[in-house]
Amino acid sequence: MTTVRPTRDPAEPPATPGADDVVTVSDLSVTAGGHALVADVGFRIRAGERVGLIGESGSGKSLTALALMGLLPDGLHPSGSVRVAGVDAELVGADERTLSAVRGRDVAMVFQEPMTALNPTMRVGQQVAESLLIHRSGAQRDRRSTQAAAVELLDQVGVPDPAAAARAYPHQFSGGQRQRIVLAVALANDPALLICDEPTTALDVTVQARVLDLIVRGVEERRSAMLFITHDLAVVATACERVMVMYGGRIVEAGPVREVLTRPRHRYTQGLVGASDLSAVDDRGRLVTIPGTVPAAGRFPSGCVFRSRCTWADDTCSDLPPWTTTGPESGHACVHPASEEVTRG
DSSP states (O other): OOOBOSOOOTTSOOOOOOTTEEEEEEEEEEEETTEEEEEEEEEEEETTOEEEEEOOTTSSHHHHHHHHHTOOOTTOEEEEEEEETTOOSOSTTOOHHHHHHHBTTTEEEEOSOHHHHSOTTSOHHHHHHHHHHHTOOGGGOOHHHHHHHHHHHHHHTTOSSHHHHTTSOGGGSOHHHHHHHHHHHHHTTOOSEEEEESTTTTSOHHHHHHHHHHHHHHHHHHTOEEEEEESOHHHHHHHOSEEEEEETTEEEEEEEHHHHHHSOOSHHHHHHHHHTOTTOBOTTSOBOOOSSOOOOTTOOOSSSTTGGGOTTOOGGGGSOOOOEEEETTEEEOOSSOOOSOOOOO
């Protein structure tokens, strides 16, 4: 179960992690220069859940992921709470030693561009083994067995001839194979939560499907939770059970994937679903699009962050819309919600 709470009453205490919660996020915000780039984000993900986070570029998806990992660039300031099962410390504001212990062990990440995620001067087997060695101690830090484990991990993610591959360098592999190597590094320590930040965007469609299958299989075998960030609705429908829709740094809708993609309630979600249907055209014969563009960071309107692009917006949208719960795992923040089912051609 994934519980999403984009806003809460300030008098209400922060959420206490449940027994099955892998990660609990409360009131997470990221600011820069006095502007909120991510605002009041809250959600929980339980063990074994696969949750998607979708939205256009500039919506705050990657910033949310980086905040969870404690990897925000200098000048960006997080607040709120991020708690991970098995970690006693609060991760927002934690020191580097605490965060380094969590990264790769409890929470791991697969980035969009594998070449920048790998060290070009190190053999790939060393890089997979290093992830294992960092989080092992004492007798467990046997380099020979660790190297053998690295080769086994490369084999698990489908790298051809893994023993030879372990001795090669990143530039000797294709983009799809490099992403498999990054996945091997991320899964090395059986993390409780795997964050995937658009990991298949740079790959062609055939390779994308194979890598996506490996990611899903990898988390299922480990019963890891997954947060999958993408702008591709088809990927979410394939890989995830639940989805959160983000715009303007806020979660505006959430629910089971099938429910959200076939019967979106928030007008932004409705626009995303409509624009993803390449067979749909408007009365002028043009592809359906969302009006306008995503505002620059810090320039989203007050109240409903989507109102500057929404044809349904009126004066009531100048206030921050309340979260409306529509089911045990569903809700939206829109005062003029859609009601009709979206049919796909």
